[in-house]
Amino acid sequence: MKALSELLSLSGQVAVVTGGASGIGLAIARRLAEQGARLCLIDRSDTVAATATSLGDGHIGVQADVTDEAAIVSACETALSTLGRVDILINNAGIALIAPAAETTTETWDLTFAINMRAPFLFARTLGPAMCERGHGRIVNIASQAALVALDKHAAYSASKAGILGLTKVLAFEWGPRGVTTNAISPTVVETELGKKVWAGPVGDAFRAEVPTRRFAQPDEIACAVLYLVSDAAAMVNGENFVIDGGYTIR
Numbered sequence: 196m197k198a199l200s201e202l203l204s205l206s207g208q209v210a211v212v213t214g215g216a217s218g219i220g221l222a223i224a225r226r227l228a229e230q231g232a233r234l235c236l237i238d239r240s241d242t243v244a245a246t247a248t249s250l251g252d253g254h255i256g257v258q259a260d261v262t263d264e265a266a267i268v269s270a271c272e273t274a275l276s277t278l279g280r281v282d283i284l285i286n287n288a289g290i291a292l293i294a295p296a297a298e299t300t301t302e303t304w305d306l307t308f309a310i311n312m313r314a315p316f317l318f319a320r321t322l323g324p325a326m327c328e329r330g331h332g333r334i335v336n337i338a339s340q341a342a343l344v345a346l347d348k349h350a351a352y353s354a355s356k357a358g359i360l361g362l363t364k365v366l367a368f369e370w371g372p373r374g375v376t377t378n379a380i381s382p383t384v385v386e387t388e389l390g391k392k393v394w395a396g397p398v399g400d401a402f403r404a405e406v407p408t409r410r411f412a413q414p415d416e417i418a419c420a421v422l423y424l425v426s427d428a429a430a431m432v433n434g435e436n437f438v439i440d441g442g443y444t445i446r
Contacts, residue, residue, distance in 0.1 A: 323375060334376070338360055
């Protein structure tokens with residue numbers, strides 16, 4: 196029996212984290228780096244390279260717009276050419292443009308799907324086949340509790356995250372026999388710096404009161420779940436949706 200530290204070790208592995216310059220993505224990056232992975236952070240922020248450097252030696256940051264297919268392919272090529280291969284893909288980059296369904300513009304709908312649904316597919320399609328050829332890989336898609344229950348003013352967001360769950364299952368089914376597992380994580384509100392601002396005051400208090408644990412999630416709680424799913428400890432977990440919502444969706 197392997198020691199837990201050995202099961203969780205990512206030494207010698209390479210991980211791509213989209214949206215890795217801040218928030219949940221940065222928390223994920225820190226945990227993966229702590230376990231020995233080399234990282235390629237992909238983010239639209241011009242601070243992404245400096246953020247990657249701050250994690251230690253051997254990490255890179257690539258600035259890219261994930262609504263642009265050519266930019267995604269180029270970023271993946273940079274990761275492969277610089278780091279040699281990619282073993283782990285974390286599709287974390289996302290956007291939440293909130294409005295009542297009747298007031299959601301076509302532009303808002305299309306942008307939400309471009310970032311939340313199309314980009315994860317393109318990253319998986321670009322990097323997944325090589326994982327299958329090597330017989331090993333881990334893909335984790337960040338979904339949301341909004342994929343499971345109705346949330347007011349979340350039509351585009353909920354639909355895109357529900358689509359992520361469908362994509363996760365199909366990739367798990369197709370690529371599982373070739374050694375590549377694909378799973379999703381569906382958090383409740385996460386208290387990133389942005390999350391704290393958006394959910395401050397009475398709105399946040401009211402939502403928090405509906406969560407059985409009476410609080411929101413912390414970025415590192417999501418990061419630790421990601422670490423588990425990409426590790427050897429979770430080698431038999433495939434096609435699942437790991438819900439981290441304090442029990443919000445059990446009602």
